[in-house]
Amino acid sequence: MQRLTHLHESPSQTAGPYVHIGCVPNFAGITDVYEADLGAAMVTDNTKGERITVTGTVFDGTGTPLRDAMMELWQADAQGLYPGRDGADPTFTGWGRTAGDAETGQWSMETVRPGPVPFTDGRMMAPHISIWLVARGINIGLQTRMYFPGDPMLGDDPWLTRIEHQNRVPTLIAQETTPGTFKFDIHLQGPDETIFFDV
Amino acid sequence: MSDGPLFHRNRDRHPKALTPDYKTSVVRSPQKALLSMPTTLSEEAGPVFGHDIIGAHDNDLIVNYAAAGEMAIGQRIIVHGRVLDENGRGVPNALIEVWQANAGGRYRHAKEGYIAPLDPNFGGCGRTITDDQGGYSFRTIKPGAYPWPNGVNDWRPAHIHFSVFGHSFGQRLITQMYFEGDPLIPLCPIVRTITDAEAVSQLVAPLDMNNTVPMDARAYHFDIVLRGRRSTMFENRIEGN
Numbered sequence: 001m002q003r004l005t006h007l008h009e010s011p012s013q014t015a016g017p018y019v020h021i022g023c024v025p026n027f028a029g030i031t032d033v034y035e036a037d038l039g040a041a042m043v044t045d046n047t048k049g050e051r052i053t054v055t056g057t058v059f060d061g062t063g064t065p066l067r068d069a070m071m072e073l074w075q076a077d078a079q080g081l082y083p084g085r086d087g088a089d090p091t092f093t094g095w096g097r098t099a100g101d102a103e104t105g106q107w108s109m110e111t112v113r114p115g116p117v118p119f120t121d122g123r124m125m126a127p128h129i130s131i132w133l134v135a136r137g138i139n140i141g142l143q144t145r146m147y148f149p150g151d152p153m154l155g156d157d158p159w160l161t162r163i164e165h166q167n168r169v170p171t172l173i174a175q176e177t178t179p180g181t182f183k184f185d186i187h188l189q190g191p192d193e194t195i196f197f198d199v
Numbered sequence: 200m201s202d203g204p205l206f207h208r209n210r211d212r213h214p215k216a217l218t219p220d221y222k223t224s225v226v227r228s229p230q231k232a233l234l235s236m237p238t239t240l241s242e243e244a245g246p247v248f249g250h251d252i253i254g255a256h257d258n259d260l261i262v263n264y265a266a267a268g269e270m271a272i273g274q275r276i277i278v279h280g281r282v283l284d285e286n287g288r289g290v291p292n293a294l295i296e297v298w299q300a301n302a303g304g305r306y307r308h309a310k311e312g313y314i315a316p317l318d319p320n321f322g323g324c325g326r327t328i329t330d331d332q333g334g335y336s337f338r339t340i341k342p343g344a345y346p347w348p349n350g351v352n353d354w355r356p357a358h359i360h361f362s363v364f365g366h367s368f369g370q371r372l373i374t375q376m377y378f379e380g381d382p383l384i385p386l387c388p389i390v391r392t393i394t395d396a397e398a399v400s401q402l403v404a405p406l407d408m409n410n411t412v413p414m415d416a417r418a419y420h421f422d423i424v425l426r427g428r429r430s431t432m433f434e435n436r437i438e439g440n
Contacts, residue, residue, distance in 0.1 A: 022298025137223030
């Protein structure tokens with residue numbers, strides 16, 4: 001028999017308590033190496049679309065906020081095009097990176113409301129922001145998605161409708177706390193445990 | 200940039216979320232099963248970084264924080280290798296970020312309390328972007344081992360943290376590089392979150408005498424593998440193959 005020659009993905013290890021030194025050093029007080037932290041700004045004054053603020057807190061199984069996490073956000077532009085694709089808004093990076101506040105753990109990011117993007121079969125998915133979360137005690141980055149409350153596409157979304165336990169879907173939907181500000185808390189454990197994906 | 204579904208993650212080679220000997224994982228590990236999904240454009244696309252973001256000394260931790268004319272203290276090393284995907288192809292333009300303790304095992308961080316002193320000429324962060332073949336290299340000092348509050352006498356083996364971007368958000372990976380021959384590796388509760396011995400060995404960089412610079416710096420070789428992607432003519436993709 002022939003042998004498959006695929007390599008294996010390098011195994012993950014926790015980002016640890018000092019991830020900020022490597023990924024957001026200016027935030028960590030190391031201000032002399034890079035001009036700015038990557039991913040600190042997703043938009044410029046010229047970015048097209050509805051400006052929004054996304055914010056949230058990550059909670060552990062005891063209800064304590066994580067104060068040493070790092071989140072990355074990845075989304076399409078207002079037209080539903082991912083950066084780097086033909087026609088995408090060149091002023092929008094689509095990718096943001098944020099550490100929670102050192103005291104409260106709350107994070108926040110200025111962005112635009114994304115447009116819908118296609119599922120594997122061409123049906124459109126409701127607008128969403130992909131989130132990747134790492135921290136001390138998290139052995140492999142956690143992947144989830146944030147959707148928008150009241151979005152008319154939510155009911156037919158081909159990703160959300162695949163989820164067996166529909167009573168957990170609200171863990172993926174942000175709350176609009178004030179117009180244009182969306183709060184998306186993540187619970188690592190407990191009755192409100194956020195849905196995380198193997199994708 | 201070609202789209203295509205990513206190979207599924209072989210989670211047997213990754214640490215499980217709940218690894219009680221690494222105590223912090225107990226309250227930070229999801230308790231419900233991960234929901235399996237096919238990759239979509241949201242996972243297959245990813246942020247793009249240009250070589251222009253990289254400063255002249257970003258990949259040289261010996262000097263990138265040091266005062267003019269000064270250098271970080273420690274054993275001078277070069278770490279180099281390639282970023283590959285599971286199909287064995289080099290991944291060009293992959294952003295790599297690294298961070299590490301200084302030669303005494305001390306991080307430059309507000310929450311760090313180890314007695315070992317800071318090195319005024321060492322910050323501990325660096326970054327680079329892979330070349331056309333997926334190759335990368337950076338220069339640094341060998342980090343020290345250090346104790347950490349987990350068990351009463353747990354020590355981390357010398358290690359360098361790696362954050363790696365491929366071309367897809369779903370390839371995003373953070374891992375750690377260890378050094379050949381370190382007796383602390385098999386004792387470490389964080390290393391031991393990986394239960395497959397062959398997978399652990401994938402994180403241990405061998406000494407590379409061929410690329411060692413005589414009278415200057417030893418070299419360690421460290422390849423990183425990211426998820427591959429399927430591409431056969433039978434994939435039903437609206438964007439084509």
